[in-house]
Amino acid sequence: MPRPPRVAVIGAGPASIYAADILTTAHPGASVDVIERLPAPYGLVRYGVAPDHPRIKEIVKALRRTLSKDGVRFVGNVEYGRDLKRDDLTRFYDAVIFATGAIEDRELDIPGVELRGSHGAADFVSWYAGHPDAPRDWPLEAESVAVIGAGNVALDVARMLAKPADEQLTTEIADNVHAGLRANRAKDVHVFARRGPAQIKFSPMELRELSHSPSVDVLVTEEGFQIDEAGQAAIAASKATRLVVDTLLKYLEATPTDAPHRIHLHMCQAPVAILGDGRVEGLRTERTELTGDGRARGTGEYVDWDVQAVYRAVGYRSSHLADVPFDHVGGVIPHDAGRVLDLDGCALPGLYATGWVKRGPVGLIGHTKSDASETIASLTADLDGLVPAAEPDPDAVTEHLAAVGCEPVLWEDWERLEAHEIALGEVAGRERIKVVPREDMLRAARGASD
Known part of the structure; x- marks a missing residue:
């Protein structure tokens, strides 16, 4: 050329x-x-x-x-x-x-995903991250919530649901998101992983951060805490896996503080159906057992959980x-x-x-x-x-x-929008406050935020 x-x-x-x-x-x-x-x-x-x-x-x-x-x-x-x-x-x-x-959320092919109160984690993330195309409001009436998934997005969703909204006021959280989280009624957030602690995809830092809020207890269920031959090999081969398992063990052995909010981590539980008539009234899981090669199989034993909302954090697409x-x-x-x-x-x-x-x-x-x-x-x-x-x-x-x-919004326009967000934050003693509505973003980018 x-x-x-x-x-x-x-x-x-x-x-x-x-x-x-x-x-x-x-x-x-x-x-x-x-x-x-x-x-x-x-x-x-x-x-x-x-x-x-x-x-x-x-x-x-x-x-x-x-x-x-x-x-x-x-x-x-x-x-x-x-x-x-x-x-x-x-x-x-x-x-x-x-x-x-x-x-986009990857699909979870189980009965009941269409029920009101069944949410894709990607949609919830877009809401709390202030995406301009996300709804301005989010339904947070459920006192007991299920999060399906064994990755960092599942942990983020669980933490955002359990952590009091005012603890977010040191961040760039948008005003509408803070207001929504203040109305959140969730007390118990249950996270379900299909396999055991050595196969879980949490990062060590994300897992440790679950307990950083004094208002949240992290509780690991002993049942399902299985480590098989493949798990032992994974722990020996990976420092990150070892740190995750060690952190889970600490949560398992910790004494609850009677904090007002609780995150429950359940392993070897595979979701099979979301229950309810028109809206979410429960989640059914099947207990699994590890097969020694990093996989898990169903045992035919089922558990019904009393939850009023389900978040599906099974991957992006x-x-x-x-x-x-x-x-x-x-x-x-x-x-x-x-x-x-x-x-x-x-x-x-x-x-x-x-x-x-x-x-x-x-x-x-x-x-x-x-x-x-x-x-x-x-x-x-x-x-x-x-x-x-x-x-x-x-x-x-x-x-x-x-x-x-x-x-188009060019770089100099974005810098004006960014300066506007930083100025909003300065008034509130924060680093910045994110602007959410697209029309407000464009006004600020054009220098017409006032």
Whole structure:
């Protein structure tokens, strides 16, 4: 290619920003537009992390450096498939990287999931994280709640349901979320894992944080606390697994403090049905036993739990993008080392994928970086064979967006919105207060927040 590459990255979460950083570092003259449908960047770091996890949000500092560097342009409030279609992108860019992540709940195929009071964890996370597309209110009438899942999202959901709302006032929690949590009636939150303590997917830090609130007791049920041969091997092979099991043992042996809220951790309990007539009135689980190879099987013994709400934290799933091949079984874009493949398994020139939409919703930040490196390596290897964009001038994109009635939020606009959130926080003695309604976000981004 006779000039530096001009590339669009769809999505503004960590995967897309790492891809932009790696590409512009490898090719100093490259021009990358990070295109995001929301008015704010950072994806699940902003809208998938609980407000009381500021340490995890430290990653924003590194992401911010990339979005503010030369050669990278943030273009927010622009929706792929509506404001920009695939044919538009191939007109303005030499290559397109899809990095839209995974924001939908993976389905749980048991009876009763449709009952009122049965919630997908991703929807609840979007609400408490202040996502502009989430409802402003959330039903929190249940005194006893079930959380199905054995990962960190399940722990976040349980902690947010059990922890008193006023303990969140040191965070960026949105006003409507704080008001909703203050009305929360939950006293007992039951977390159910299908396998044992050595197979559970909690991270040690997340598990320890459950007990940081003086208003919450963490109780581990002794029944189901099974460690088989595979579990012993996992403990010996992984420091993280060992720390998780040690923490669970401490909770198991701890004396309850009679705190007003309780999180109960149940292992070797598989959900089989959500019970109720029109709304959730209970959860039925089947006791399981470990089989020695890291798996579990049902015992035919069932337990009914008296709960009035169920949260399904069984994983995320990516969404199908317009005019882009999609594996509906795996929930990912089919690819070869990041090159998007068509239905015949052939690479589509100039189209790439990275992040969860490429590999599925697994792995931590380190995996995301290595994943982006693989995709950029493929793009770099293909550069000489790419069809150059017909209209590579950066102004061509913004002129097109204006013509279709779209007003993008650029980096300087986001900085105004961010300054507005920080100013709101200063008044309340907090670092920031997140603005939730999209129209309010856009007003602040345009400098018209007053």
